Amino acid sequence: MKRITMTGLVIVGVDGSAAAAAAVEWAADDASRTGAELRIVHALDRHPYNIAGVVALGPEDVLLRGAAKVLEAAEAIARSRQPTVQVVPQLVEGRPADVLQEQAQQADELVIGDRGLGGFTRALLGSVTMKTAGQAPCPVVVVRAGSRERIGEIAVGVDDSDSCEPAIAYAFAQAGLRGATLRLIHAWQVPVHAFAPEIYFDVDEIHATRHEMVRERVAPWEARHPEVELVEDVQNAHPVDALTGTACDLLIVGSHGRGAFGSLLLGSVSRGVLHHASCPVAVVRGRT
Ligand SMILES: Nc1ncnc2c1ncn2[C@@H]1O[C@H](COP(=O)(O)OP(=O)(O)OP(=O)(O)O)[C@@H](O)[C@H]1O
Ligand SMILES: [Mg+2]
Known part of the structure; x- marks a missing residue:
């Protein structure tokens, strides 16, 4: 029987979507049950904006400001849900699936939404979800938007x-x-x-x-x-x-x-x- 080594760290990936907000609540609840720290990660992917002539970024880094807002909102959800849990927001530049995969190396579990802000509307799962659930080195919990009654x-x-x-x-x-x-x-x-x-x-x-x-x-x-x-x-x-x-x-x-x-x-x-x-x-x- 394999023993599980606990790192005391739960990571949740956020992108500003309703499903990611539900993932933050789930992750905060679980961190509170285990006494783990909750790290909220947002990957800032500049890649889609790097098309010359399509988006001209002004002197202010609007992408960075948007990413900080996503993290702030997620942090507020976690703190109001579980005030006693230690919450650490983290902004990482890179492609979301790669960033989450890398972060997961240190975590007890990684929590994400079933879909995000982007995507093909009729797809049942987002591409970050599919990739991450298939290859993360730790358990991946996929959460859907909406509240639920506890069943026990x-x-x-x-x-x-x-x-x-x-x-x-x-x-x-x-x-x-x-x-x-x-x-x-x-x-x-x-x-x-x-x-x-x-x-x-x-x-x-x-x-x-x-x-x-x-x-x-x-x-x-x-x-x-x-x-x-x-x-x-x-x-x-x-x-x-x-x-x-x-x-x-x-x-x-x-x-x-x-x-x-x-x-x-x-x-x-x-x-x-x-x-x-x-x-x-x-x-x-x-x-x-
Ligand atoms: N930039 C990101 N940083 C951190 N976590 C993310 C990021 N993007 C997505 N996630 C996580 O993955 C979940 C699923 O989002 P995903 O991107 O797979 O779906 P989508 O946006 O609907 O589709 P796609 O991006 O494939 O077009 C989100 O709810 C969030 O938890
Ligand atoms: Mg997406």
């Missing part, structure tokens, strides 16, 4: 590969901090067997072995967190449907890291969950 339950996706272990560890820690029930969701499906209808599956037996797999996988964390109440939820369903089908305060999945390029580091289930969940989603990178 969080959920984690458990499969039969070791790659979900960091997600399970994060889930137990979160459930312990929140005093929340932890729902362990495992979805299984029989292969489509239209061409071999004679193949017979004993559904009860599959359910029993899957319950056993889930119990074995969480046993080491259960021993460390006896205070966390568990609900085992084994379903014959597509994993994205199973994971997004029950209302909860936080949904935790592994990232299924596979290779070295961009959003392909996110497995199809993690991607589907990020697209379709209505609650905050934590993507926790597996060992690669």
Whole structure:
């Protein structure tokens, strides 16, 4: 079982959008639960403005002033939400996904919105979100705009590969901090067997072995967190449907890291969950 080294630092990325404001609130709440410092990061990307003849910057650096305003507004949200949390605003020049990736090296978790100010209006997730969730070295929590009622339950996706272990560890820690029930969701499906209808599956037996797999996988964390109440939820369903089908305060999945390029580091289930969940989603990178 892997131990998690805590750095006592939560980072939230802001761009002035409603989703980023919701991310600041989530991050402030979590920093308050763990006693961590909250660093609010805004990446100032001059690149889109560097088209000669299109934008003539005056003597005053208007981009810098705009960036400072974004940070100030985010800082005010964090301070009014959690006055006791130590808040440090930070302006960094560079492309947002690169800046957040670099910052994440030092953090316990990185919190971002599902989308931002820019973007293609019909896209379900912003490009910074997709890239960051796929490659950040720490857990990435993706938050949507809008307020939510507390349900008192969080959920984690458990499969039969070791790659979900960091997600399970994060889930137990979160459930312990929140005093929340932890729902362990495992979805299984029989292969489509239209061409071999004679193949017979004993559904009860599959359910029993899957319950056993889930119990074995969480046993080491259960021993460390006896205070966390568990609900085992084994379903014959597509994993994205199973994971997004029950209302909860936080949904935790592994990232299924596979290779070295961009959003392909996110497995199809993690991607589907990020697209379709209505609650905050934590993507926790597996060992690669
Ligand atoms: N410049 C930035 N600095 C810090 N964090 C950022 C920045 N831009 C985006 N983010 C973070 O990423 C989240 C998602 O924004 P993203 O930029 O991916 O979406 P978008 O603007 O809708 O689309 P796109 O930028 O791909 O056109 C934001 O809510 C914010 O948390
Ligand atoms: Mg953007």
